Amino acid sequence: MSEPAQVLDCRGQRCPLPVIALARRLPDLPVGAVLRVLADDPAAAVDIPAWCRMRGQEFVAAGPDGPGYDVRRTH
Numbered sequence: 001m002s003e004p005a006q007v008l009d010c011r012g013q014r015c016p017l018p019v020i021a022l023a024r025r026l027p028d029l030p031v032g033a034v035l036r037v038l039a040d041d042p043a044a045a046v047d048i049p050a051w052c053r054m055r056g057q058e059f060v061a062a063g064p065d066g067p068g069y070d071v072r073r074t075h
Contacts, residue, residue: 004036004070005029011067015043019051022071026057029073034060040067 008025010018018039026035037048045062048069052059060070 003034005033007036007038007068010037010039010041010044013039013041015039015041015047018044019047022048022051023055026071026073031073031075034070034072036063037069037071038063038067039069044069 006025006029008018008021010021013021018037018041022035022037029035037044039048044067048071049059051057052071056074058072058074060072062069
């Protein structure tokens with residue numbers, strides 16, 4: 001897994017707050033950049049990939065070493 005361009009720490013926040021933070025931050029990154037969202041709410045494992053599908057962004061992977069979700073900006 002490649003290193004993200006930025007890390008957004010949403011640990012301790014309940015969904016939908018991590019998804020809202022993701023939606024606000026991703027447009028600040030260039031197309032092709034990866035944003036890692038750190039979220040320890042179990043709902044994030046479902047909500048973040050679902051948001052990516054709805055918004056046409058690429059869900060890259062869940063982090064191997066903690067509560068991280070990588071999202072690549074596609075447009």
